[in-house]
Amino acid sequence: MRRITIITTGGTIAMAEDERTGDVRPLGSEGLQRVLPLLSRYGVQVKMDHFCNLPSPHITPQWMHRIGQRVIHHLSRPDVDGVVVTHGTDTLEETAYYLDLTLPGDLPVILTGAMRSQNELGADGPLNLVNAVRVASHPKARGKGTLVVFNDEIHAARWVTKTHTSNVATFQSPSQGPVGTITKKDILFHQSLSRGRVFPHLPPVEGVYLVKAAAGTDDLLIQAALQAKARGLVVEALGQGNLPPAMLPGLKKVVGSGIPTVLVSRCHHGFVEDTYGYDGGGKQLKEWGIIFANGLNGQKARIQLMAALHVSRDPARLQTFFKEYPNG
Numbered sequence: 001m002r003r004i005t006i007i008t009t010g011g012t013i014a015m016a017e018d019e020r021t022g023d024v025r026p027l028g029s030e031g032l033q034r035v036l037p038l039l040s041r042y043g044v045q046v047k048m049d050h051f052c053n054l055p056s057p058h059i060t061p062q063w064m065h066r067i068g069q070r071v072i073h074h075l076s077r078p079d080v081d082g083v084v085v086t087h088g089t090d091t092l093e094e095t096a097y098y099l100d101l102t103l104p105g106d107l108p109v110i111l112t113g114a115m116r117s118q119n120e121l122g123a124d125g126p127l128n129l130v131n132a133v134r135v136a137s138h139p140k141a142r143g144k145g146t147l148v149v150f151n152d153e154i155h156a157a158r159w160v161t162k163t164h165t166s167n168v169a170t171f172q173s174p175s176q177g178p179v180g181t182i183t184k185k186d187i188l189f190h191q192s193l194s195r196g197r198v199f200p201h202l203p204p205v206e207g208v209y210l211v212k213a214a215a216g217t218d219d220l221l222i223q224a225a226l227q228a229k230a231r232g233l234v235v236e237a238l239g240q241g242n243l244p245p246a247m248l249p250g251l252k253k254v255v256g257s258g259i260p261t262v263l264v265s266r267c268h269h270g271f272v273e274d275t276y277g278y279d280g281g282g283k284q285l286k287e288w289g290i291i292f293a294n295g296l297n298g299q300k301a302r303i304q305l306m307a308a309l310h311v312s313r314d315p316a317r318l319q320t321f322f323k324e325y326p327n328g
Helices: 029-042 061-075 092-102 125-136 220-227 245-256 282-287 298-308 315-324
Strands: 002-008 015-017 024-026 044-050 082-086 109-112 146-150 153-156 180-182 187-189 208-212 232-237 261-265
Touching: 002 061, 002 125, 029 044, 029 125, 044 125, 061 082, 061 092, 061 298, 082 125, 092 109, 092 146, 092 298, 109 125, 125 146, 125 180, 208 220, 208 298, 220 232, 220 245, 232 245, 232 298, 245 261, 261 298, 298 315
Parallel strands: 002 044, 002 082, 082 109, 109 146, 208 232, 232 261
Antiparallel strands: 015 024, 146 153, 153 180, 180 187
């Protein structure tokens, strides 16, 4: 019998709708206990650890580290074969990616949650939780890094993102698609995954900021990051990695001051490349020493930079980290 620990951290899966006001508010994870008898048919023994009860917009990188410490605590026990973490969906992808980057070992770690609270019609939390436990107990889930289970699909933490504000199929992996599918009777993995670099499991470096480019964006926010003594900067660029000229003066100051700066695209598909040679084009930004991320979105590139800065601040070495991972 496989032994799985569920760590609850809050989110919609631990909330209920107030029938009088219609507000959805934290209730607690005790309601999830009702799901546990359903797991007996799968030959899984489950224990629950009610760790915290936070809406996911309240989750900070420091909380991600605390959750990771809790996961490591349970995985170090000989009577645990895998861990499931229930989490709010708004920042789930960031916590999942931080765990993917920093957790040692190859035991399964699965994140899941819900888009509908416990007492709403069509609540998706119970099925997501059952499926997450099933995946965590599956032998082929080992060695694949942190996974996200939602709406009968299995996604790699490195690729998955929340794509819809309310739909139960919100989690998608635009670049790669799901790595597996869950049916009533089986768990099917149809992509192979390998672990990339594992960074030290330390509190993420604070002071790493994310700035998004749009038509005509100037360098006001970049200058603010510089004045705030930023430890790192992620810029979500247009297209293949291009920026409006008005952003360049501040960006050149940031790079010149030695602040590691990472470039990603605001597009859902594709990679940033040094293709365009005009003012603000990717070729110019590459020549400045800006680090190009390998298909990550802005929020995940920020998490990776927060982890990588514990190892190095050298742009060349950081570029190697971002080139090697998330592709493994």
